[in-house]
Amino acid sequence: NRHQDFAYVGNAVPNSQQWRDAKRLKDAGMTIIRAAHYPQDPAFMDACDELGLFIIVPTPGWQYWNKDPKFGELVHENTRQIIRRDRNHTSVLMWEPILNETRYPEDFALKALDITHEEFPYPGRPVAAADMNSAGVKDNYDVLYGWTDDIGKEGTPENKCIFTREFGEMVDDWYAHNCLNRAARSWGEKPMLTAALSLSDTYGEMFHGQRQFIGGCQWHPFDHQRGYHPDPYYGGIYDAFRQKKYAFEMFRSQDRTQEPMVFVANEMTQFSDEDVVVFSNCDSVRLTQFEGDKVLTLPVVHDAGDKPCAPVVFKGFWNFWKAREYSYKQRNWQRVSLLAEGIKDGKVVCSEKKMPSRRSTKIRLYADEMGRKLTADGSDFIVVVAEITDDNGNVKRLAKDNIMFSIEGEGRIIGDETIFANPRAVEWGSAPILVQATDKPGSITIHARSAFSGVYAPAEATLTIESVAAEMPKCFTDEPSAKTVRTASASAAASQQMTDEERQRTLEEVNRQQMDFGIQ
Incomplete structure (x- = not known):
């Protein structure tokens, strides 16, 4: 899933960064992007066409329904317009012509499906996806948003494909928003590794060789501001400036068809875990501690019904006190290192060497x-x-x-x-x-x-x-906008638009909707 939000500038992302975002997702091994939950910049769509990424295009809207018939008509008009805008992009895989995580009546869902077929008239091809538990969806839509757990359940059609629209979120509740997979890059090694391993487990649990289950989209690749919660979203595999986290390397390691890679998820600090986790898409990984003190080769487990490339864990391979002995007593700090070598078909095809940083110079x-x-x-x-x-x-x-x-x-x-x-x-x-x-x-x-x-x-x-x-002539005056500083008192006044009771009711409703639509 992708929001086009960038550090400092928010939604004002230039065309080049739209392209770079698509390239970043491609580099992480992603295949399908769900454009959450509004029209993405045309430059992003163009980039996905160029780079070979599929896109699911949703109708704009999220957790809001108005019973006035005019509201539904406007949503349908949005659906027509976004399909007409994007239907000639080769990257478009399917359409999501309903409102995200929203309770809507059955006639709305059926009309949305009719409009999708009218605007994208290709018989025999799956074109529309929606939450399987929403009114009118199970029996009529081509692709059902759900989980592998839904397969085989009473009421789940056997002839429909299941796709998880958002996986990876293990939130404690929708007020606190503490989550195992949300780890700010600045929090360091342990939180980022915990998030990466959690996403690896979730990713593996989704794929059990079920033919009916066709895939899913992780929420979300880039850290971003959200508006509806005071905390930024920290669950990205990149931060808001597009600096990589460990989860990026975990996802990259899942594609065995790409260039061989090996990544040591241990920074060898005085606080690093003794166990060293390595992500790799090779057949096996050889890890050498301190230039030969300890050498061990472990397989990269490949399981067609689970993670394509499971993380490799080398028990007890980082020892701060042993490193201190070399550095302090023997004055041989150059020996303090970890060398990971990826082995494929019996040959070393990639490697990474890590050493603890000494003095900042x-x-x-x-x-x-x-x-x-x-x-x-x-x-x-x-x-x-x-x-x-x-x-x-x-x-x-x-x-x-x-x-x-x-x-x-x-x-x-x-x-x-x-x-x-x-x-x-x-x-x-x-x-x-x-x-x-x-x-x-x-x-x-x-x-x-x-x-x-x-x-x-x-x-x-x-x-x-x-x-x-620039290839195109400019159509504006090149003058930076003046600074606008919003005072704390103005922010406080704006936040008092809801009473405590109204806020609590809203939070409870959000929580119910999240449960209804299968957020795990």
Whole structure:
């Protein structure tokens, strides 16, 4: 499932980042994207056409029904319009012509299905999907949203395909929103690993070789603001700046047809688990501790009825005290490492070596272009990341620096100190910023230094990137918008629109709807 929300800019995502988001999902091994719950930018649809991703296109709407007949008519009109807009995209797999997680009458569901067939007239092809427990859906829609648990239950049609529209959410309740799979990247190794392993288990439980079950979409790839809850959504396999979490590597490892990969989900800090988890799509993984102290090869379990590539767990392979002995007593810190090698058909085909970071001495800058250059159209932006490293380039995951950025040339930094964008606190070893192009192509030089300079601060860094000319002429004036700061009192006043009783009733209704529509 995908929201087109990005750090700082919200829904104002340029075309290049729409393409990069599609590429990020492709790189993670995803095949089907559900466009939740509104029309995605046409640039995202174009990117999915280009990259070979399927899309489920829903009618806009979520958890709201108005009994006035005019409301249903407007929803149906939305359905016609979105099908007409997107039906010539080769990426469209099917349509979701109803309202997400909403109780609606049977005649509404049947009319929505008729409209879908009218606007997308291809007999014999599944074209419409909806929640199987909603009125009018089970007996009439082509694909039913449900779970593998629904297969074989009384009332579940045997001739219909089952698809899970949202999997991965293990929320305690719909007020607190604490969830096993929601792990902010800044929380570090243990939460991210817990989330990745939980998603791995859920992913495996969904696939039991059932022919009737055809797949599902994980909620959600990118951290984002939600509006209806004070906490951001932290369950992404990327954070809001599109920095990867461990769950990204877990999903990437599930595709055995792609390039061989191995990822060590252990940062070798003083707080890291002794057990070392490795994600890989190879036949087996060989892990070497401290350049030969311990060597073990374990299989990557491939189960057609479960996880295609189960995580590999090496028991007791990280020992801080053993590492300390080499570093402190023997002055041989170079030996402290973990080397994971992916083996396929008896040969080592990929590897990853990890070492614990020593003293923070450097800042390393990189631009997250993903093969698509920054366009000088006054709107486009890319993410530039500053990492804190030791002398050998190992990222200091537990660094607590603040990075001050400055820029020269044909670019500007989105955001400032009022939203903590610049200077930017380092979280899990890195500090990202958004660099936006002007309307003139040319060089952009980014400087990064510690906000608190001194002899022992990490050495500053400089990165120069080039923006390219826009293919289309601009139709706006290239002037950044003025700052608008909403005061705390204004925010408080806006939040008092509901009484406590009204809020409680609304929360209870949301909870009932989540249960009705099979959110597990």
